[in-house]
Amino acid sequence: MSRARTPVDAGYTMIEMIVTIALAGTLMAIAVSGWQGWARASEQDGFLTELRAEMRQAQQRAVTTGSSVCVRFDAAAETYTVLDGRCDVATTVLQQPRSAPSGVDLDAPVFQHGTDHTEPGVTFTSRGTATPGHLYVQRDGGPRTKLKVEGLTGRVSTS
Template sequence: MDAKILHKETGFTIIELLFVILIIGVIMSILVISWHSQAPISELNNKILQLSMSMEYCQTKAILTGNKWFIQFDTAAQNYIVVNDDGWLGTITEVDMWGKKWPARNFFVGSNDFSEDSRNNGIVDSNEFDKGPFYLGAGQKFLDATNVTRITFNPEGDCYNDAGLEDADIWIANQEYLSIYQGDINNGTADQRKFRQGIRVCSLTGNIETVNN
């Protein structure tokens, strides 16, 4: 069999191998560029998801415990905490007035482990802290468009906010959006606005939804 034909059937030339390596390099470069452009958006999505889950957690716990729960935002430190506003004093009740044993932090009327004055008073009293603080990522900030610093969930499942608004908006942005923000949440192109997202909470229904338009 001719040597040239055998070579053609059984392998690649150096030029062909270099061409394949070049194509792979181009594809990898495109993937890296795509990943770098999408990574900030992915991180923002994760923070929005975390906040949404914290709100749903508060809402569920308020219904289950029969007292108010709230999320307190610190827009200067770029974090938030989850608070159980039950007035717990940090002690453990062994038995109630009928001799029934209760686990720690299980409220019942007449328990000396809870302060009625501190219960549902809207203040982060001692021992009421539940989770957090949850910090935003590097370069992320709460936007000025955030119109509340606290959202409180009632045992009925609805909620209210410190600004007295029907809908509470919490906006988070990556540094890619901050330079064009200039105080207006609608600034920027559609692609630029991908770098900021918000959560809207309806006071009347307690409905929690993500907004990004």
């Protein structure tokens, strides 16, 4: 025969409560660490999207104004600047330097200007073409993403 439960016996045991709290704590710790990684990756993706948009805008400006526009990268300072004219001679600033977010690095900007000359910036011409090249964007401890500019079309893509 089983004994009937009295109102004093109703509820959870101490062991059940401890196990529940331990499981909840473990799940929260996993969620927080996963969220931090997602936030860092999202920051890099957001910067890449912004940079691609700025470069497309520079290309459109070159076509509409009928003169070249340069987007020059400074890997040491982690910034890029939009200038009026070709990258090898441009001095008029169209847009003040913009910085990459903290922890996001701009690496190895190399764009081909002529057969034997490279610059750390891309020049968009009035015909919509560009100086071909690439640069890498990487957040601390994250994957390295290549931002590539095609010469004939001026298309900006990532891989």
